[in-house]
Amino acid sequence: MGSDLENLGVAAGINLGLATIFIAAYSVAIKMPINTRVYFPALLQRDPSKFKETGKTGLERFMLNLRLLDWLHGALKMPEEELIATAGLDAVVVLRVFFFSMKMLFPMALWGAIVLIPINKTDNNVQQQHAVNPKSSFSAVDQLSLSNVQDRSDRMWAHLLSAYMFAFWAYYCLWKEYEYITRLRLGYMADLQPQPDQFTVLTTEIPKVDAQSSETMSQRVARYFRVQYPDIYFAHNVVINANPLWALVNKRDKTANKVDALRIKMERKPRKGRPMHRTGFLGLRGPKVDSIDFYEKELSQLREEAATESGIIQSSQKRVVNAAFVTFRNRWGAAVAAQTQVSKNPQLWITSWAPEPRDVYWPNLGMSKWHQGLRRLAVGTAVFFLVFFYMVPISLVQSLANLDSLRHIGTPVKEIVDVPVIAGFVSGFLPGLVLKLFLALLPLLLRTMSTFEGHPSTSTIVRQAAIKVYYFQLVNVFFGSILTGSLFEQLRSFVSQPTKLPETLGNAIPTKSSFFITYIMVDGWAGFPAELLRLFPLLLYHLRVALFVVTDKDRENAMNLQRLHYEELLPSLLFYILLGLVYAPIAPLLLPFLLLFLVIGYVVYKNQIINVYERQYESSAGLWPFVANRVIVALLVAQITLLGVLSLKLASKVAPFAVPLPVLTLVYSVWLRDRFEPNF
Amino acid sequence: MGSDLENLGVAAGINLGLATIFIAAYSVAIKMPINTRVYFPALLQRDPSKFKETGKTGLERFMLNLRLLDWLHGALKMPEEELIATAGLDAVVVLRVFFFSMKMLFPMALWGAIVLIPINKTDNNVQQQHAVNPKSSFSAVDQLSLSNVQDRSDRMWAHLLSAYMFAFWAYYCLWKEYEYITRLRLGYMADLQPQPDQFTVLTTEIPKVDAQSSETMSQRVARYFRVQYPDIYFAHNVVINANPLWALVNKRDKTANKVDALRIKMERKPRKGRPMHRTGFLGLRGPKVDSIDFYEKELSQLREEAATESGIIQSSQKRVVNAAFVTFRNRWGAAVAAQTQVSKNPQLWITSWAPEPRDVYWPNLGMSKWHQGLRRLAVGTAVFFLVFFYMVPISLVQSLANLDSLRHIGTPVKEIVDVPVIAGFVSGFLPGLVLKLFLALLPLLLRTMSTFEGHPSTSTIVRQAAIKVYYFQLVNVFFGSILTGSLFEQLRSFVSQPTKLPETLGNAIPTKSSFFITYIMVDGWAGFPAELLRLFPLLLYHLRVALFVVTDKDRENAMNLQRLHYEELLPSLLFYILLGLVYAPIAPLLLPFLLLFLVIGYVVYKNQIINVYERQYESSAGLWPFVANRVIVALLVAQITLLGVLSLKLASKVAPFAVPLPVLTLVYSVWLRDRFEPNF
Structure with missing residues (x-):
């Protein structure tokens, strides 16, 4: 026993090794001109001259001029303004989230290493537990965590103090970041060349024209807005079903x-x-x-x-849908029309800012609110069941991941498993990988569901999908990994006894830190460089080129230009922020692993945003409030968990002082929303 | 035993007798010219000529021309349009609430009498229970209620069906009423002579002027609105602290x-x-x-x-407050300014529709949002404790009201209590009366608290007070009367085990129907005619006239013109609607008592609104959404209660079908709000 540190070391070695291999492969692969369309599709689309102006030799020269790891330097040196101009504000916000998490978690990690880990390590609860009950696992990782502090110990004041410091630091970081991103957003929108969508509102739920009436939909819209906004109405376009x-x-x-x-x-x-x-x-x-x-x-x-x-x-009214884009003489007029209720019946003539032309999701425009409501109810129910019954494969993973249960299969398996490298692989790599595979399918499914809900713009669909993915991860990966028994049973017991939640969390969280550390290593340390290498798109591209490409158009199609999948990246980032905040006062050992993960992720995504992803639309940082609100959720979960741990450790003097923390966080979140959210 | 029907009869007799006495006294008293200022203050204020034009003899002639109960005829025949014109829409909405409740509850009462009571009466659960355990009370009232249906009986399908019918009928009534009141409101606002407040927005949180800056607050406001609304800005008034x-x-x-x-x-x-x-x-x-x-x-x-x-x-800036009334060239401009966010910082330059000039609560205008937030937090906490620890006197009432506990005091008390009339008085009159006295002090307290919260208009203060009074009554009178043990204990057990709520309600509600019937009789049957007679203001007025009145101004002051206390009347009306909806499927015997209460109340308040209450301000039916939302709460409580009763009666086939009802009500309430609330 006591080998869990070793296992962690093996897992770290494997994953760092994989990361090195991926990065080296990438550094070589991007120098091959035949891979240009895989590694620089966005750059190619934005600025084809860079590659084409001097023909193939020019392209080759450009490639060969790159030194190994030059890409890293190129990615890191690009200033934010240039990045906003080339990749858009939405992409930059993703990088800001990485940056924000590092800024928030780094001082916590430092404090944990200097103050909390020594405090934990010098106590001996884990040893005593092991002495009393030799069958209980003795974990070196746990020795560095709050688990090693004895019940009723006064040392827990330090953890309480840390929790308060962490909370205030998180409030400060969140406030500063919200302010910064708001400034970016407003500046971005003010700096833009006048865009059509800044003068336009989307009007839905226009009352249907009677069959008898000679008025067309277009005439009706014109008449209505001429009366309501006589001086500022300019023009309109009725939406047409061109599917x-x-x-x-x-x-x-x-x-x-x-x-x-x-x-x-x-x-x-x-x-x-x-x-x-x-x-x-x-x-x-x-x-x-x-x-x-x-x-x-x-x-x-x-x-x-x-x-x-x-x-x-x-020529006919057959394809006309009861929605219209109405354009005003000035931005002010559009702002007024988008924010003002005009009709006596608030369910008719609903106006909202028009999405960017690229952002509009046309098939959904004509859908009635009523229809949307029904669909959202249906999707909501489906997501509920998906979230709470998707755990069957995950619990399978949990049993697979357990070394002991593998040993029980039989002697030959036991022997294999007892080889240190394999033990490290099984306990450090397998569970994360299988979990990750299960999760890979999910965003697509949830995005389809969000599309079905009938939102009028792609950015909203993506945001809704991101919310769903987040809750899925929160319930399944976080609660699913730490709680025992079926998730639905857990939900039932939570609904019928909500006050038991802190204890349940406090009981389960501290013992799971090494599981989550390996999860971080697999997902981030090795996962992000794999994202860099784009192995699957690379193979696919060359296969296509070899087999199907004839015309120039074919070659363009083979490039398979992709947007950044916000609905996958942001929820998982938020999940890691949750892990960081939860474990910061309890098991600070997790934080360095997390920080390395964030650094790798930042570099990889900055490079990919510059070179790879297509900018499909621009919602001007519209996703940020979603991120900020989930960080608040993470803070709440962390504080409730700490409360649970403290009361389970019978810290009857300390625990009551942890109660105001979640209340404080709630008050803060009300203020934060009130202060910033109306600008989004 | 079995005397509870008798007791109810005695209580009904006493209360009807009291009502008759009050009404007779009123009919006589209004004929005395010296009481004019007590019974017709509003009429006098509105149209003094009616009383004065021919001097004292004219006044006397007017008085003597009234026949007994003529007032009733006069009150009932006044059409709604005239009432709106004289007493305002707010007062008319109160009458509409009476009318709405009658319309909603009458068919339920009829259905209960024809279908449910026979179904309950022909079973024999109460008799059996009494036979098994002779000490348990045998109640004739319970024989007419769902309590008399045996466990697992298929008769409960009838109650389930009724609950669905009642729900759909309530949805329909609520929808129609909301539609009607919205029409009244919009029509009223459109018909008005142009009023200053229709062109004006109240702007608060204007950034403070620096001490160095030479710009005054007024100049700052003018500059800001000239830039933001160049074509429609007209003028402004900075608020001044004239206290x-x-x-x-x-x-x-x-x-x-x-x-x-x-x-x-x-x-x-x-x-x-x-x-x-x-x-x-x-x-x-x-x-x-x-x-x-x-x-x-x-x-x-x-x-x-x-x-x-x-x-x-x-001349100086000393008394200037950072709020201003900004007037626009047209209503459209004011509507736009009130609904639009203008500042980059949404916590500055906050605009909202200006309240009516009469409605403005001046002392609160300069209060900052931050300050308001702190005060609301403080008031919220205070109200919480008030709601949950005000039960000490009420539980005293509960023990007082109990005949048995009085008998235990000693033989002489026992003999007195056993006189049927006194027994009826004690069990039928006393508990309601004492409860009522305790509650009489409360609205004043809660209104002061709401004022302290810093709302800018009297109508908002009244609405906030009404919400507080409602929750107080819901928790203390409703839950306090039906649950045992301290309310705070109940809250704790509810928070830690929310799923137990239906059972708790289902256990307690059916046995309390006779308590609530007597409560209705005391409060309404006798209480409303007492409101008519205005005994206390009558005495006070004559005392004042006799002792203090010298100048005309003194006489005017002695009149003590009062507004209608919405924050008392509406919550208690809503409380009765709650009782009606809860008992409609369980103990329909309560409904006829409630309907008589509503009829008396309607007549009394129609008369008083015409003659007595001053119209202090006009919020154009602004209180209605509060009423509608509480009716939804009442429906939810009723449906959850029925669910509890059914599952306690082991109706395993029937009970699951009651689960969709509250869900349906929630969905309906979302739709209802979405459809109508933006117009308020």
């Missing part, structure tokens, strides 16, 4: 590309003659036809259909 | 009135010579002075002081 047209146009473009590809192939290998194919099932049956002729005929037919559909859209 | 001036003016007027009174007294009895008094302690010591000269000198001094203070106000 059928879009499908036709898409199909048309694909067919056109097919024709091009066939022509190019024929030119390259003129000996082969005109390409032919069969029209039946999978090109295996039916009569043989000349492919180019066939697709050209199809193309002209699709062009015709698209033109017809486009005629329907322009 | 010192007001005190001086008040004192001046009182002294002037004193001088007048002394002159009149001297003229009436010239033989007595000039009045003299001593200047020392209570006029008993010190040198004797000529009273008229003395007060005239004081008067001129006060006039001077008031002039100086008025000079300070007009």
Whole structure:
């Protein structure tokens, strides 16, 4: 026993090794010109001249000029203003979250190392427990944590004091960061060239036009806003359901590309003659036809259909949706219209700021509030069940991760498992990895659900998905890892006895610190460099290029430009902030691991934001309040946990003084929201 | 035993007798011209000509022309439009609440009488319980309630069905009423002559002017609004702290009135010579002075002081408060300014609709948000303790009200108590009365607390007080009457085990129906006619007239014009609605008593609103959302109670079907708020 420090060391070694391998591979791979479209797609899209101006040799020269780890230097030196200009404020906010977490957690780590760990280490509760009950595990990690302090000990005053210091420091950091990001946001919006969306409100729930009435939807909107905002109304666009047209146009473009590809192939290998194919099932049956002729005929037919559909859209009321973008003469007018209730029936003529044109999620625009309400209820219920019954695979992981349970399988397994490296792998690497795999599928699912809820903009959909992912992680990864028994049982007992929560947390949290340390190492130390290497996109790209790419358009498609997945990155970052705040007073050993994780993450994401991710839309830091509110939640969980630990340790003098902390945090959060949230 | 029906009968007799006496006395008393200022103060203020035009004989003729109960006819026949025009919309909303409750509860009472009572009566659970345990009370009232249905009986399907019917009927009534009152409100505001407050917003939290800056507060406000609302800004008034001036003016007027009174007294009895008094302690010591000269000198001094203070106000910045009324060129502009956030810091330049001039509560205008927040926290804590520790006197009442505990005092008490009339009095009248007395002091206290919170208008203060009174009544009268043990203990057990609530309610509610029936009779049947008679103001007025009145001003003051105390009336009405909804499916016998109460109340208050209460301000039905939201709370309590009763009666087939009801009510309430509340 006592080997848990060793296991941690092995896990750290494995993960640092993996990280080194990934980073080295990346440093080499980005120098190969054939990988440009994998590692610099965003740069390529933004500034193609950089790569193209002097032809292939220029590109090669550019690549070879890079020294190993030059990318690191390039990423780190870019100043924030330039980053905002190139990658947008949303991306910068993600980096600010990394930075904010480091700023908040670093002094806590320092304080923990200098003050708390010596205080914990010099007591001997863990040893005594082990002496009394030799079957209980004796953990060197626990010796550095609050678990090692004896019951009723006065040493716990130090932990209480630390909790207060940490809380005030967190309040200060959060306030400063909120202020900074608000300044960035307002400055960003003020500096922009006038954008159409700054003059425009989205109006939904426009009352339907009767079939008898000769008024069109457009006339109705014009009449309404001319009366309500006579001096500032400028123009409007009724939203049109162009989904059928879009499908036709898409199909048309694909067919056109097919024709091009066939022509190019024929030119390259003129000996082969005109390409032919069969029209039946999978090109295996039916009569043989000349492919180019066939697709050209199809193309002209699709062009015709698209033109017809486009005629329907322009001339009839059939495709008109009861929503409109209304533009005002000045920003002030749009601000007024977006914030003011105009109709007597507040469920009609609902106005809100128009999302950016890129940000609008068109398919949802015509959906009625009523319909949205029903869908949200349905999605809410589904998410509830998803959150509370997704634990079946996770509890499987928990049992897998347990060295002892593996040893019980049989002698050969036991022998394998007892090899130190493998033991380290099993207890340090496997649980995190399997958990991570389970979680990888989730954001996609939750994003689809959020889309289904009917939000009008992509940024809102992403934000809603992020909230769902966060709660999922909180319940499943955090509570699911620390509590025993089914999550639903836990929920039941929590609802029927909420005052038991601090004790439950206080009982479970301290013993789980090494589990979460390994989780951090797998996810961050090795995970982030893997994100850098983009192994999966890399393989996919080269496979596509080798097999399918013919036209320039194909090559562009193969690049598979991706946006930054905020709904995955932010919730997991917030989850780590939660871990940091919870363990800061209880088991400060976790913090250095976390800080290294944050540093790696910061560097990796700064590089990727510059080079890789496409800026799909700009919500001007619209995600920040979500982050700030979850940091508050994390603080609350941390403080309630500490309260639970203290009362379980029978610190009857100390524990009552921990009660005001969550109250203070709640009061602070009310103030913080009131002060900043209206600007978002 | 079985005498509880008899006791109810006796109580009903006593209370109906009292009601008859009060009404008869009122019918006679209003015919006496000397009571005009007690029974028609509002009428007198509104339309003095009606009483004065032909001098005293005209007044007498008007009085004598009234036949007995003519007042009733007069009150009932006044149409709503006229009532709105004379008494204002706020008062009419109170009558609408009476009307709404009758409309909602009458069909429930009918259904209860026709369907539920026969179903309950034909079972025999109460008899069996009594046979098994002869010491348990055998109650005839309980035989008509759900208590008489046997455990596991299929009869409970009827109660479940009724609960659903009642819920949907309540939803419908609430929706219709909300719609009607919204129409009244919007119509009222549209019909009004243009009022200054419709063009004005109240701006608070104006940043303080530096001592160095040469800009005055007024210039700062003008500059700000000229920039932000260039075309629609019209003018502004900075709020000035005139409290010192007001005190001086008040004192001046009182002294002037004193001088007048002394002159009149001297003229009436010239033989007595000039009045003299001593200047020392209570006029008993010190040198004797000529009273008229003395007060005239004081008067001129006060006039001077008031002039100086008025000079300070007009010329210096000392009395300027950082709030201002900003007027716009049109209503539209004011609406925009009131709803729009303008400052980058949302905690500065806060705008809201200006209250009516009469409604403004001036002393609170300059209070900072921060200060208000602290005060609200303090008041919130105080109210919490008040609500949960005010039960000491109430639990005393509970023990007093118990016939058995009185019998235990001794033989003489026992003999007295066993006289049927006295038994009826003790169990039917005393508990309600004492409870009522305890509660009478409360609204004043809670209103003072709400004033202290710093709301800018009287109507808001009244609304906040009403909310506090409501929660007090809900916890103390409702839960306090049905639960055993200290309220704080109950709160603790509720917080630690919230899922036990339905059972606790289901256990306690059914047995308390006769208690609440007597409470209704005392409070409403006798209480409302007592309100009609205004015994206390009547005595006070005549005492004042006899002892103190000399000048006309004195007589006016003696009239003691009062506003309708919404913060007392509405919460108790809502409390009765709660009783009605809770007992409708469980003990429908309560409903007829409640309906009679509502009819009496409606008539009494319609009369008093026309004749007695002063219209101090007009918030245009601003109190209605409070009422509607509390009706939803009442529905929830009722449905949770039924759920508890059903599960305690082991109706394992029926009870699960009661679970969706509260969920349905919550969904409905979200919709209702969303649909109507923004208009208030």
